[in-house]
Amino acid sequence: MSEPALLHWTDGEQTGSARWRSEAGVPPPKRVVLADDRMTADAAYRHACEGTALLWRGDFQNARQLLQALARRADRKPRKAAATPTEAFHLHRQAQAQRARTLGMLLIPFDADHSIPLRRAPDVQQACLEAYGPAQEAYVASLRELLGLIGAHEWRKKGVEIPALRGRIHPHYGVFSPVRGEYVDLVARAPLPAGDLAFDIGTGTGVLAAVLARRGVARVVATDQDPRALACARDNLERLGLAARVELVQADLFPDGRAHLLVCNPPWVPARPSSPLEHAVYDPDGRMLRGFLDGAAAHLAPGGEAWLVLSDLAEHLGLRSREELLAAFERAGLRVVARLDIRPRHPRATDTSDPLHAARSKEVTSLWRLAAVGA
Incomplete structure (x- = not known):
């Protein structure tokens, strides 16, 4: 069995790591900076486009708002005109993939019981348990993936x-x-x-x-x-x-x-x-x-x-x-x-x-x- 993927970051002179989770099979970002409520949407978007992930340490609801701001910026990118339906499809898929990569750079920490150690974080334990199964250790996942888990949990209930x-x-x-x-x-x-x-x-x-x-x-x-x-x-x-x-x-x-x-x-x-x-x-x-x-x-x-x-x-x-x-x-x-x-x-x-x-x-x-x- 292969070793679980780890996400690494630095906090001043200290280094940290945690298990990385990605249902889409995305490898852990190589560059990670810590971010909190002081991070502007423009700075966050610049980091994300450059392939630098943001490990969130601030208020959870502010992270959701930041993700929405990143999505608005990603959706404003001009689209190249397509000459054929086939080209339109491939350009659309490329744009979707780029958007997913960018929005997937905002990361959230989880404790070993699937709880989120952030201010104003919702109870997502059942949604994570349904998707991931029992957790053995703390981990990090993208906020975008978490919102997908929450949406799936609501569909499952309804x-x-x-x-x-x-x-x-x-x-x-x-x-x-x-x-x-x-x-x-x-x-x-x-x-x-x-x-x-x-x-x-x-x-x-x-x-x-x-x-x-x-x-x-x-x-x-x-x-x-x-x-x-x-x-x-x-x-x-x-x-x-x-x-x-x-x-x-x-x-x-x-x-x-x-x-x-x-x-x-x-x-x-x-x-x-x-x-x-x-x-x-x-x-x-x-x-x-x-x-x-x-x-x-x-x-x-x-x-x-x-x-x-x-x-x-x-x-x-x-x-x-x-x-x-x-x-x-x-x-x-x-x-x-x-x-x-x-x-x-x-x-x-x-x-x-x-x-x-x-x-x-x-x-x-x-x-x-x-x-x-x-x-």
């Missing part, structure tokens, strides 16, 4: 209303929330093939497995390779009273055997994620999409269907063509039975200030009903 389930799904930290309900709606209304067994590939919160069980599928096997997702799905299925109908299996894609229905909602965009949560949106080289298609025919029971739920945003961004997708079906020995389409309802689809608005305004999410060639 849950997301899913009309197709007549209930709520409670996403855990690091598990993508089903806030884009159109893909759930597609699975809720597509005609079910005959049969009593379904596989839900990459179950996440368990929402699609729950929808299939609620629709009357006698048995669902739901897979995911992320232990957090499996714990989240188990919690949601128990809340919904569906745990007896759904078996959860830790696997990369398919479980053993064949099923009458295979369902997969892979990440939509073939690009590299920059944080654990982005694995639900960005799929490097379309690995999960290809893996599902290539393995589908071998896991379909006779007369069964594979349902691929996929946004065409990548097509409008020039990252994948419709012809490439159809060719992938053909190579996998699959034919299209039918396709159900739905327009996204999320706010970005109509936000003209979004750098990717031209692509998002054309986006359609589809459920492709696929069957094995010759079946």
Whole structure:
């Protein structure tokens, strides 16, 4: 087991260090200065842009205000004009990454019980416990990451209303929330093939497995390779009273055997994620999409269907063509039975200030009903 990463700093002639935490896998900053309520936003932004982290020793609420000030300065940076949708996407991702690096330079100390030893600090112990598990020692993490933990904790408590389930799904930290309900709606209304067994590939919160069980599928096997997702799905299925109908299996894609229905909602965009949560949106080289298609025919029971739920945003961004997708079906020995389409309802689809608005305004999410060639 590798040694935990350490953050080092100096305080006058004294040196200090603490364990470094980063859910995104960001290495500890090499340069650190101590900062408190006397630090101006302009000075803090200059340090952050130069790659120097600020270990906060002042009032916690003032640190939150400083982070907001840093965000305003980062968002004022002029954006380079893009000649194509693909260039717009890559420039947008670069800007997002730079913004994340800059805002991630404001650091907060934590004691070994996840409490924050700063004035006016909130009680974040439960939020940190849900995300990090028990702590063995004091540590340092970015304030931006902490605010993400707090937001995830609130989502977990409140849950997301899913009309197709007549209930709520409670996403855990690091598990993508089903806030884009159109893909759930597609699975809720597509005609079910005959049969009593379904596989839900990459179950996440368990929402699609729950929808299939609620629709009357006698048995669902739901897979995911992320232990957090499996714990989240188990919690949601128990809340919904569906745990007896759904078996959860830790696997990369398919479980053993064949099923009458295979369902997969892979990440939509073939690009590299920059944080654990982005694995639900960005799929490097379309690995999960290809893996599902290539393995589908071998896991379909006779007369069964594979349902691929996929946004065409990548097509409008020039990252994948419709012809490439159809060719992938053909190579996998699959034919299209039918396709159900739905327009996204999320706010970005109509936000003209979004750098990717031209692509998002054309986006359609589809459920492709696929069957094995010759079946």
